[in-house]
Amino acid sequence: MKKSRIISVALTLALVLTTVFAGTESIFADSTRAISGASSTGLSTFAVNEDGSITATNMNSKTPADTYNVKYSKDNPFAGAIKLPKAGTFEFNIVAGANTTVALYDSLTATTPIATKNLYQSYDGSAESFYVKAKKAGTYYIAFYTNSTTECTSQFNALYAPSGNVTPTKNKEYFSSATSSSYTYYKITAPSTGYIKIQFPHGTAGNNSVYSIKLMNSKKSKNLLKYVTKVNYSKNFTTYAAVPKGTYYVAVKSTTDSCYGIKLNFTKVTENSGSSRSKAKSLLKGNTKRGTILVTQTSSNADWYKIKVNSSQKVNLAVKTLTGGSSGGIRVSVYSSGKTKAFGSYDFYYGDPAGTLNLYTDYNGGKLAKGTYYIKVQKYGNGNGQYQIQWK
Template identity: 30%
Template sequence: MKKSNVFRKLLGMAAAVCMMALLLGMTTLAADKVETIAFGETKENYDQDAGIVHYYKFQVKQPGLISVTGVAATLAGIPRDLRVSLCDAKGKVLTTDYVNAMNSVVKSYAVNKGVYQFKVQAAEKFIISTGHKKYIEKSGSTQKKAVSMKKKKAITGVVGIGESAKKTDWYKIVLKKSARITLECDVVSSSNIYIEVIPSKKITSIRGKHTIALGNERGERGKVTFQTTTGKKLPTGTYYIKVHRNSRNASTNGIYRIKWTK
């Protein structure tokens, strides 16, 4: 009788162990997968398990534009859009989009230096590919640290996704004699990026816009000449160029090019 009870207990323990193993096995099957991906590299996945979340980690050594494309397929082999999320190093989702390499649908994001990840989920089979184009930025972080611009020489910069929404880039133009200031601007961004002209000393008014609002994913160009409201040249002094995102929204990101043409 005692042996029978012991046997039942052993059977119960064995069943519990088997159940735990089964549960652990199921958890393992659905576990996240993390691997690295290099720019220009294509990764293929044939797990055939839409429950697995895939993370592709990469390092950005130079600020600029990163791009991603790919395509998903059902178990039957029917192609469909691939849902991709750009995440920071800790896995926080910064933005989510759909791409499709078969239809030439590519998404690009402006980023600063750092570690990022592409997250793919709910896809049985898929391929994913990435790219990167660097943009040199030498801006000041505050008005006092504004970097001088030289005439007829373009500067480039990055408004990176995931950075502080309050971040601004500062440049300055010093007029040693009265003149009009003409800026030629190119912007590629997810939403409007503002390029604002701020005189160091009080001027009655500047004709035209103090702020140039540009931005869309295909790129936009603007050219504005700043002068007094009476059409006269601007007085000597320092004029600051402030670049910032729309509505202080951290998801707004893009790259810009500004040239002081004359």
């Protein structure tokens, strides 16, 4: 099950700040007013930075985010300065000590907050996450409001997922700010023929996350998948792209998430197939053949293998695939010697990636008659991917 990335907030002592605002009335406090009433002296005591701010921790950093205790009440709300080193998405993980409205402002003179969230009191120490997109680096201000007349204590930490194009470390999750109207580009190099695994281990929308994917060439001028591919819960938030040697850009956008984690990995595939029926490579009983149907291939380009059945017998071909593309997948067809029409075929795709083909001749007791048979592997629809075929 996919879960949102929520950081557990340790209930440790930290620096405390209280500032005075006017009172409010309602189940949650009113956070639509300006933050200009905050005491600059009070703000300067909030954290260890010389200017009185704290710095949000990059989600991709190995350094854990510090936890801060904040005290506030109806007559004494809390406010503090948060530095954002790079444009991206804030993630505040908050354990609320009372029903609380938390707000983020872009300046002390702002008349309205950038975003707000109402939090119910946490009775079991669990944290809620507050995500806010910030278009630029700079200093922001977080405020806590409550209608509780008794002073309460909440805990929070501050992280951020950076925005912008990057080259992620191979097979390591990279946290990125989501974009909904434009694409973010992730560079990956394929040192040989193989396949790229594109995975989204975490997203702020949880199982409702949806990602629009393109695989761009080295100049970012052509989508090699032809159409946009949607990656969601039904695909286990994973898709694949089989590619020849080269440099590629995985382009991603999402209308569901504030930020997400992406992981890219490349796996080399050594293939020994024939490019035509006359050049088919032999598949021996008990052996396995592996290959790729590349994003650059058309349905007329196929991989060919042949099996030689020396006597009437049961023949089972176990097929496994890892596919990608906006639709379609990999088609496996079997031909009798001298025949141009396949006597059987099966389509594999993300929803049905593996299976066993039981080959037999009619009226032969479920066995395949003696002879040579040809196996054709090709793309169907807009599919591509990696496959393996074993004669069991």
